[in-house]
Amino acid sequence: MLTLQNSGFSDALVILGAAGLVIPAFARFRISPVIGFILVGALVGPAGLGSLIGQSPWLYYFTISDAHSIEPFAEFGIILLLFSIGLELSFKRLWAMRKLVFGVGAAELLGAGLILAAALYLTGLSTGGAIGLGLALALSSTALVIPIAGTTSAVGRAAFAMLLFEDLALVPIIFGLGALAPSAGAAGAMGLLTTLGLGILTVAILFVGGRVLLPRMFGQAARTKSPELFLAASLLVVIAASLATAAAGLSPIVGALIAGLLIAETEYHGEVEAITAPFKGLALGVFLITVGMRLDLGFVIANWAPLLGATVMVMVVKVAVTTGLLKLSGARTGTATETGVLMASPSETTLIVLGVAGAAGLISGGTAAFWTTVTAIGLTATPLLAKAGQLFSRLIEQQEKDDAPAAVAAAGPGTIVIGFGRVGRTVADMLRRHDLPYLGVDADIDNVNTARKEGYAVLFGDVTRNELVDQLKLGHAKALVLTMDDPVLTVRLTKRVRGWVPDLPIIARARDGAHAAELYKAGATDAVPETLESSLQLSEAVLVDVGIAVGPVIASIHEKRDEMRKQIKEASDLDREPRMRLRRMRQTEAG
Template identity: 35%
Template sequence: RKQLATRHGREAFAVLLFQDVSVIPLLALLPLLSDSGTHAAGGWMAAVKGLAVIAVVIISSRIVVRPVLKAVASYGGREVFTAAALLLVVGAALIMEKIGLSASLGAFLAGVLLADSEFRHELEADIEPFKGLLLGLFFIAVGMSANLGLVWERPLAVLGLVLGLMLAKFALMYAIARIGGAPNDTAQRLAVSVSQGGEFAFILFVAAGSLGIFDAGTAQLLVVVVTVSMLLAPLAFEAHERALARWTERHATPEFDAITGPGNPVIIAGYGRVGQIISRVLRMCGVPFTALEASYQQVDFVRRFGSKVYYGDASRLELLEAAKTGEAKLFVLSIDDVEASVKTAAVVRKHFPQVPILARARNRVHLFRLRDLGVKLIWRETFPTSLDIARHALLSLGFGIAASERAVSLFRQHDEQRLEAQYAVQHDEAQLIQTSREAAAQLQELFEADGLQPLPGFPQPAAAAAPKE
């Protein structure tokens, strides 16, 4: 559903990751629960031994494993490096099994250690082709181990345990999220997202069954409960989204604000990150303005700090007329959403063509679309910041102030020229690619002709095709 970047998506990922990591101490502590307490000393010794082994593995990974992996990465090929990582996983599993702990614990612990190393991205890329296959094998094994016949044999027990598990996790996570300051809808989405049992529960149940903590029938029942909860989780999330949408529709946000009184010389459409900074500078200089924002949550938030912002959609003609846009000297377009920005620009250009528009563009495509509407004064939001960072990078590498400023200035001029050339051929992909390649070569020639050379010890740069933003 592409919601990982949202607040509830990030927090759900963190919760699921914590669940997985918590398996390590839980597996180590299982011996304490075995034998119904008849061999308490043995259980304590097994638990202490397990925790000690885990500590030794973690410490040794930083002292031994990381240097070994660095050496393999430096002197061996990609295949050798991947083989070394797999050897570490298999070795950890065998060691854990040898001392009487779960081999799954060893493999999982090795995976956690590899994920904590500087080679995690390289390993992730190496195993990417096999990830789907391995996940498929894991869940095939889970499915084969689950006795789904229990659903028909003991439907009330399975249903009761599944509902109890999911409702308990939902209530707990919702309460924690609300205590942590999450909004109601975010807390609900987070709680629903993690209401199912985790896949590592299967490993815990197998290990607990092998230690005699509970009988085989109970283990099978618990496996079925977790399996059914995992099957129901997507359905529960979809049902919750629909119910939340209906509730939101019934309890819709208030109507747009009515704008009254005389107009101001500046209209700011979009009161997000960019719009707020612009408004603060104008306020500091005593310039009155009218700010419009289509997100009620954003309006409600900034009003707490005393900001005067109108809740409304800046692309609606009646709202722009109420704001006296026709009498304004400037229209600042700082809306985050590209489609809403383009729509607003089209309305302003059509009905108030005499009002200059100062627009913020998120990327080149956004800029081109605004240019097509006749907007002339456009700023790419990341371009000035990127150039400023590049200038400081050159200074940090030993380039002089004048050379750094000159390099950035040349690049800015060249990039603006390249932007014009790309705008002329924006609908011809072949021409666009050719223009980018030619521009990269011309930029290198321009730097050489201007006398800008790399410092001693830095390789001569090679011309390459400039990527699109």
């Protein structure tokens, strides 16, 4: 019979219960579940309700009394996270980021680490202890930053480059702290060199073996059409690569990243990414619960002032260093600021380095416990830092929007094009070809800056703000073109502008016929469904390729376009008529 102590069922109940309750509850209030998981860990952990099991044994089923029992699951969650990041990359993209990784990434870690080390040395720590603690606190959280920022945005690319260098530097940091230990001698340096040699050899074997074996292995799994076998093959690759790098003395997350990169080069990366996603999310939740378990709320309350001061000091240093280095590397102010604020808190790997520094005798147990709590507080605040970074970035960009080139100011009354992506640029090109004045508006500062460099008349602005729409002076415009890839915003803006300027031609981009009908009801003069135009272009290509003359083809395409637009308008008018009749009846009754 399974006993209460060795079954582990209660721990599974707490973890799965947290995943099932925390995520929906916090999503309902639009709060990051990261905070929820950490708070659950603090509540049900050994320093929370878990400490009361002796007085109330029934709490055993709802708490986790041994935080170390689930740490392997948390580590596996981080491994799966790095694996998924590798799946989103490619060797070409990684090579293109080398300057950011080994330039800005190295400067950020060393710069922030040395500044923090100097401040800690002045508080009385030994040189080795200050260096170890400074480097530990300079690390930022891959597990939280990447899911928040992604790897495709400007902020995500900058953050990922620095985080990647930190992950690669973790092993040299650990061995360097071992060499700084009071009891270490030449053996510490030799151990570091040996590990680096074995690590390089292991990585080379993984690259060569992976390129040869992985396509064949996943090909065989795909032929069986068994999702279970495909999942087993994916987990086998992740675990084998992680164990290989761990056996060589490197971090297992390096092996997971390499495994992801190798699979990303195969045609099976999409299926692997989809099939491992649920495990990554659950394991990441387990990791966050373990972070919360390190929070002793009684200790936090009793020492809130020094803990708050230490947390703020770490964040200020990291924000200043990261923002400054990104600005020097050419990043815009908004991106640099948002990235710096997002990466301000310490990392989950900070806890590893703190443990190594404590075991080496570089810092005392009390010091390690204090900074462990600081790290947990910082990780808890990471979603709030992300929101703050976005707010600061938006404020900075709004201040910079007034620096529009002279071409924007000279555009004069003409066509206003809101949304200056692929479709907006095409519209602007056609207007320029016919020497018609226009003004583009976009809420993405990267698009705006790029377009301005290429000679387009573009203004940065968020059209969800009424004051910006007022500044566009639509009453004097020739036409308004809406090309945003946001159906709800397009309809809302169409309705608002039509109420202000009844005679203004409004031409809107629609996703499909239903969206076009909705735009017509909102007051659009013309709504162009993407599905309609793509089908007409395809039909045109087919007719020309099968030998029909270009002239009749163009005429028939125009005729078909008019017919389909008429059908959409008639559908919107039929839908609008009952509502107009009902409104007139209510007005009559009220009168």
